[in-house]
Amino acid sequence: MSTVQSEPRPGARRKSPADRAAEIAGAAREIALADGLAGITLRGVAARIGVTPALVSHYQPSMDVLVADTFGAIVSAEIGEVAEELAPCPSTVAALGALIDSLLGPERSPVTALWLDAWSLGRRTPALAVEVGVQMDAWQAFVSGLLRSGVAAGEFTAADPDAVAWQLLGIIDGLNAHAIVRYGHAGSLRGLVRTVAEHELGLFAGALGSTTRTSTNSSMN
Template structure:
């Protein structure tokens, strides 16, 4: 139970609602979405479950909105990291390095929770779809911008965005359960991206984090992709 002396004092509704929202986010990031319960939120801020229920009568809705807020914040953070990049190639390289870095593991765990819990919670399932679309749109804008500038060549940049996100999500999911190492497999994502976007080999960085690109067993076939 929280020992914060301000927790039990009477607060304005907007202040109490914000406190509950903040506590829900902290619980989700610290312990996972499955730990986000009425009692857990109440304990975190030092109030009764009944008070939390007054402000959040539906825990399913709170779980969904908490997940949405966490993912939306992540997109904003990544956008800030990409802002200084002067080219679409540099921005894509930064995005791959960022999303497959250990710094994002906490949010990756929240994503895994959402995919699993969403099977039984319709509100969460809807929010997962919304946020997956938001990520795809974010990456698609980057790829389409690169095509418009002549940096990338792809038939369908929107489809490539889905493809890259699927690979990144899969590698991160493996890493969460300590199967493989997402950072060491960045080269796989880079290689796929280079192929799908008509980039020269190595344009997005080395094949692995050792700075060495593994040699293929056979020479790669030339890539012929029409300009967007």
């Protein structure tokens, strides 16, 4: 575990409720990315910010809710990051290729690990299960919206963009899950996802592969 344990600091400066809540939320995010969602505990959060577990409990009485909120905050932020990455793309085809590159890249591994945590822990944590559903729907809406834009622009066809979005996300999630436990290399299988997308969207073979933008990405095809 990479969480550094520390004793609560005696006489620590009093903070406003809003500042303390933000501090707790920030600590939870740090722990999640370092140690996984299971690492978010009263004692762990308290040690991270140097206060007593009782103080954390006062501001966040339900750790299940804190875990769910932390997962949601990290995942929703990633959607925003990916949207910014795709914004400069000159076409929807280019954006779709960039999306596949990004989601199967190693830099996304920390968030992928949180998804695996959430799918597992959510079986017994209703608050987390609900948040998983919210974030899955958000990702599906994002990808579906991208596909609808491409259809509207006449770049490709899709009888059911919603279904294609779920199909692509399912494949990407599966490959990333394998890679997290060191079974295969998700980046090396980008071509597989592109091939499926090209088939489903009526694109010629290799249409999405041409969107690779850097020598690093090219070496991973």
